[in-house]
Amino acid sequence: MSDAPDSGGIGDMAGPVLRGGEIAQAVIEAVHTDNPDKEIVISDHTTYVRVEAEGGCIIRRDTMEEVLGRPFRMPELEVNLTAFSGQIETNDDYTRFYLKKDRV
Numbered sequence: 001m002s003d004a005p006d007s008g009g010i011g012d013m014a015g016p017v018l019r020g021g022e023i024a025q026a027v028i029e030a031v032h033t034d035n036p037d038k039e040i041v042i043s044d045h046t047t048y049v050r051v052e053a054e055g056g057c058i059i060r061r062d063t064m065e066e067v068l069g070r071p072f073r074m075p076e077l078e079v080n081l082t083a084f085s086g087q088i089e090t091n092d093d094y095t096r097f098y099l100k101k102d103r104v
Helices: 022-034 061-068 074-080
Strands: 013-019 040-044 048-054 056-060 081-085 087-090 094-098
Touching: 013 022, 013 056, 013 074, 022 040, 022 048, 022 056, 022 061, 022 074, 048 056, 048 081, 056 061, 074 081, 074 094
Parallel strands: none
Antiparallel strands: 013 048, 013 081, 013 094, 040 048, 056 094, 087 094
């Protein structure tokens, strides 16, 4: 984990921006679990948290349930999502943030 300055979605980082609280803290832990080989940059601004990883990251429902100790549905993540960098793919089992590189 890095406490680097907020990247603002610039460069090759992608991930969610969430309202501060229980879900944001669970996402921080889940992102580390679900993306073990990536450097994760966390910018905690109390009222919101920016979570980014080089090339993007995935957040799995099962991991969120484990972290929270209760059932979790992915729309609960979406409700707490205030913004994101990169592209987003969602389904019932995971949410993935990734970069779409245009071919030259």
